[in-house]
Amino acid sequence: MKKSLRERLAVLSDAAKYDASCASSGTSKRDSSKSGGLGSTEGSGICHAYAPDGRCISLLKILMTNFCIYDCAYCINRSSSNVERARFTPDEVVWLTLEFYRRNYIEGLFLSSGIIRDSDYTMEQMVRIARDLRLKHNFRGYIHLKTIPEASAKLIEEAGLFADRLSINVELPTDAGVEKFAPQKHPANIRRSMGALKIKIDELSEPTHTRRRKRFVPAGQSTQMIIGAEPTSDATILKSSAGLYSNYSLRRVYYSAFSPIPDASKILPLIKPPLVREHRLYQADWLYRFYGFGMDEITAGKPDGMLELNIDPKLSWALSNRDRFPVDINRADKEMLLRVPGFGVKTVMSILMARKHRRLGLDDLGRLKVSIKKVKAFIEAAGWTPVSLIDRGDLRDMFAPPPEQLVLL
Amino acid sequence: MVETEHVAQSPPSASQARAQPPPSREREFTVPPAFLTLAEAVICHSDPARFDLAYRLLWRLQTEKHLLGDVSDPDIVRAHALQKSVGRDSHKMKAFVRFKELPQTGERRRFIAWFEPEHFIVARVAPFFQRRFTDMDWIIATPKGSAVWDGETLRTSDEAAEKPEIVDDTDDLWRTYFAHIFNPARLKVKMMQSEMPKKYWKNLPEVDLIPDLIRDAEQRVRDMAEREASNTAPKFHAALQKRR
Numbered sequence: 001m002k003k004s005l006r007e008r009l010a011v012l013s014d015a016a017k018y019d020a021s022c023a024s025s026g027t028s029k030r031d032s033s034k035s036g037g038l039g040s041t042e043g044s045g046i047c048h049a050y051a052p053d054g055r056c057i058s059l060l061k062i063l064m065t066n067f068c069i070y071d072c073a074y075c076i077n078r079s080s081s082n083v084e085r086a087r088f089t090p091d092e093v094v095w096l097t098l099e100f101y102r103r104n105y106i107e108g109l110f111l112s113s114g115i116i117r118d119s120d121y122t123m124e125q126m127v128r129i130a131r132d133l134r135l136k137h138n139f140r141g142y143i144h145l146k147t148i149p150e151a152s153a154k155l156i157e158e159a160g161l162f163a164d165r166l167s168i169n170v171e172l173p174t175d176a177g178v179e180k181f182a183p184q185k186h187p188a189n190i191r192r193s194m195g196a197l198k199i200k201i202d203e204l205s206e207p208t209h210t211r212r213r214k215r216f217v218p219a220g221q222s223t224q225m226i227i228g229a230e231p232t233s234d235a236t237i238l239k240s241s242a243g244l245y246s247n248y249s250l251r252r253v254y255y256s257a258f259s260p261i262p263d264a265s266k267i268l269p270l271i272k273p274p275l276v277r278e279h280r281l282y283q284a285d286w287l288y289r290f291y292g293f294g295m296d297e298i299t300a301g302k303p304d305g306m307l308e309l310n311i312d313p314k315l316s317w318a319l320s321n322r323d324r325f326p327v328d329i330n331r332a333d334k335e336m337l338l339r340v341p342g343f344g345v346k347t348v349m350s351i352l353m354a355r356k357h358r359r360l361g362l363d364d365l366g367r368l369k370v371s372i373k374k375v376k377a378f379i380e381a382a383g384w385t386p387v388s389l390i391d392r393g394d395l396r397d398m399f400a401p402p403p404e405q406l407v408l409l
Numbered sequence: 410m411v412e413t414e415h416v417a418q419s420p421p422s423a424s425q426a427r428a429q430p431p432p433s434r435e436r437e438f439t440v441p442p443a444f445l446t447l448a449e450a451v452i453c454h455s456d457p458a459r460f461d462l463a464y465r466l467l468w469r470l471q472t473e474k475h476l477l478g479d480v481s482d483p484d485i486v487r488a489h490a491l492q493k494s495v496g497r498d499s500h501k502m503k504a505f506v507r508f509k510e511l512p513q514t515g516e517r518r519r520f521i522a523w524f525e526p527e528h529f530i531v532a533r534v535a536p537f538f539q540r541r542f543t544d545m546d547w548i549i550a551t552p553k554g555s556a557v558w559d560g561e562t563l564r565t566s567d568e569a570a571e572k573p574e575i576v577d578d579t580d581d582l583w584r585t586y587f588a589h590i591f592n593p594a595r596l597k598v599k600m601m602q603s604e605m606p607k608k609y610w611k612n613l614p615e616v617d618l619i620p621d622l623i624r625d626a627e628q629r630v631r632d633m634a635e636r637e638a639s640n641t642a643p644k645f646h647a648a649l650q651k652r653r
C-alpha cells in the first residue's frame with residue numbers, strides 16, 4: 001500500500017537527521033513587501049524550535065527520496081541497508097515547504113536526496129523543486145540544496161540561481177577514507193564540482209556596468225565531513241578544512257560525529273558519536289575563522305595531533321604558550337586580546353571601546369560580563385598583575401574538569 | 410559626534426518624568442541617534458523603572474557627551490541589559506509565533522497566532538511578519554496587544570487580546586517532523602532548554618512530544634546497537650551490484 005504523506009515525512013526526515021547543518025543565515029537580505037509574495041531572509045537565520053538533541057530546527061530538512069543506488073558504508077540510505085524507503089514527488093516537497101513556512105515553523109527548505117536512476121535525473125528533480133518555489137510560488141525564504149557531486153555542471157549552475165546555499169559534501173576528511181567507505185564516489189570529482197561552483201560564484205558576483213548583479217547562491221557553498229568513522233587525527237582534519245576554506249572559499253565546513261545508524265555496515269565502529277571531539281573541532285574551526293588563529297597553531301603542541309577533550313582549544317593554546325601572557329588589557333592590540341581565554345569577539349570590541357575612556361580594571365571587565373576567575377591569570381589590568389600565576393604548575397588543574405572517557409556502547 | 414537628531418522639546422510625559430525636575434525653560438535637546446535606538450528598545454521592557462532610566466540617560470547625555478560609549482557605566486550597563494532582554498524576546502517572538510489557519514472567506518488565506526511575550530514588543534516586531542507573510546491575512550494576538558495584517562495595512566493595538574481556540578491539521582505534520590528529525594544518539598537536553606525556555610512552551614504544538622522523546626532516547630540507541638547488521642541486503646541492492 002502506498003504510504004501516506006505523513007508516513008513518508010517520518011521516513012524522509014528520519015533519513016535527514018544525520019546531516020549536521022541547519023543554518024539559514026548569511027544570505028542576501030530580502031522580503032516580500034514589494035513582491036506581495038511569501039517569505040523573507042533578514043540577516044541571521046532564526047531557530048524555530050530545538051530538538052532534544054540541542055540542535056536548532058530552522059529548516060525543513062528532508063530527503064526527496066532515501067532510495068539510493070550508491071552504497072556508502074556510513075550512510076543509512078546505502079543500497080545494502082534494510083531501512084524503510086519512501087519518496088516524495090517534487091510537488092509534495094513544494095507543498096510541505098510552503099505550508100510549514102506559512103505557519104512559521106521554518107525559515108525554508110534544506111533538501112538532499114539519495115540518488116535515483118542517475119545523478120542528473122536526481123539533481124534535475126531537486127532543481128525543479130527550487131525553481132517552482134521561486135518562480136511559481138513567489139517564495140523568498142531560504143533554500144539550501146545538497147548537490148549531487150556527479151551531476152552536470154549545467155544543473156548545478158541552474159540550482160545556484162534559485163538556492164541560497166549549495167553544499168557538496170567531501171564526506172570524509174581524507175581521500176583514502178572516501179575511497180574505502182564510499183566506493184562509488186570520487187574525491188577528484190567532488191573537488192572538481194566544488195571548484196567549478198567557486199568559479200561561477202566569483203564570476204557572477206563581479207559587478208558589471210550594465211546589468212544588476214545576478215543573484216547566485218548568496219549564502220555561498222558549504223561542505224560536511226564525518227568524524228570518527230575512521231582513524232584520522234584532528235590535525236589532519238583541520239588541515240583539510242583549512243585547504244577547503246582557502247581553495248573553495250567555503251562558508252562553512254561542518255563536522256558530523258559519526259553516529260551509529262540502524263542496520264549499520266559491519267566495517268564501521270559501533271561507538272557513541274564522539275560528540276565532545278566534534279565540539280572541539282567546531283571550536284578550533286571558530287578560532288581559525290574569527291580569532292586569527294592558524295589551524296597548524298591550534299594543534300602544534302599536540303604530539304598525537306589530537307585536540308584535548310577536557311579543555312577547549314583556546315585555553316589549551318594559551319597553556320602551551322604561557323610566555324605570551326599576561327596580556328595588558330589597556331594596551332595590547334586586538335589580535336592579542338582575542339587570544340585571551342575567556343574573551344569573546346564582542347568582549348574584545350567592548351574593551352577597545354571602553355578603554356578610550358579610562359584605564360580598565362577587573363571590575364570593569366566584570367560589568368562586561370567577563371568571568372574574572374577565568375581570565376585573571378592571563379591578563380594585566382589597572383590595579384591587577386597576576387603574580388607569577390602563569391608559572392604555576394597547577395594552572396591547568398584550575399581549569400580542567402576531571403577527564404571523561406568516551407563510553408563504548 | 411557629528412550626526413545628531415533633534416528631539417521634541419519636552420519628550421517624556423509627566424508621569425514618566427517624575428525622577429527629575431522638568432526643564433526650567435524651553436531648550437533644545439540634542440542626542441546622538443544611537444540613543445534613540447537604545448531608548449526605543451528600553452521602553453518596550455516590562456520593568457516599571459524603564460522610563461526613569463531612559464529619562465535619566467537623556468539628562469545625563471546633555472552634559473556627558475560620550476556617555477553612550479562608556480560601556481561600563483552602571484546606567485549604560487542597565488540600559489543595555491534591558492535592550493538585550495527586549496531583543497531576545499523579540500527574537501523569540503519571530504521564532505515561536507505559530508500561525509494556525511482559519512477557514513478561507515475571501516481570496517486570501519487567513520491565519521491567526523496566539524503568543525505570550527515577556528515585554529511590550531508586538532508593535533516593534535509586527536513589521537517583520539508583514540514583510541514575511543505578505544500574501545496572507547493574519548492576526549497575532551497576545552496579552553500585551555495584537556497586530557493585524559490584511560494585505561494593505563498593518564494595524565497594532567496595546568489592548569490585551571483573548572486566546573483563540575483553533576485547531577490546524579498541519580500541526581500534526583509538523584509534530585511528525587519534529588519527532589523524526591531528532592537523533593536519539595545525541596541527546597543534549599540542557600542545550601535545548603536554554604534556547605527554548607519553558608516560558609514559551611505552552612503555545613508550541615511540538616513540545617508535548619519532548620518528554621517521551623527524551624525518555625525513549627537511550628533505549629532506541631541501545632536497540633540500534635544490539636540489532637546486528639542484517640546479513641541480507643534488499644533485493645535491489647543485488648540487482649545494482651550486478652549492473653556494475
Ligand code: SF4
Nearest residue numbers: 068070072075078114
Ligand atoms: S550517495 Fe548519499 S544517500 Fe546514497 S548512500 Fe551515499 S551518502 Fe547515502
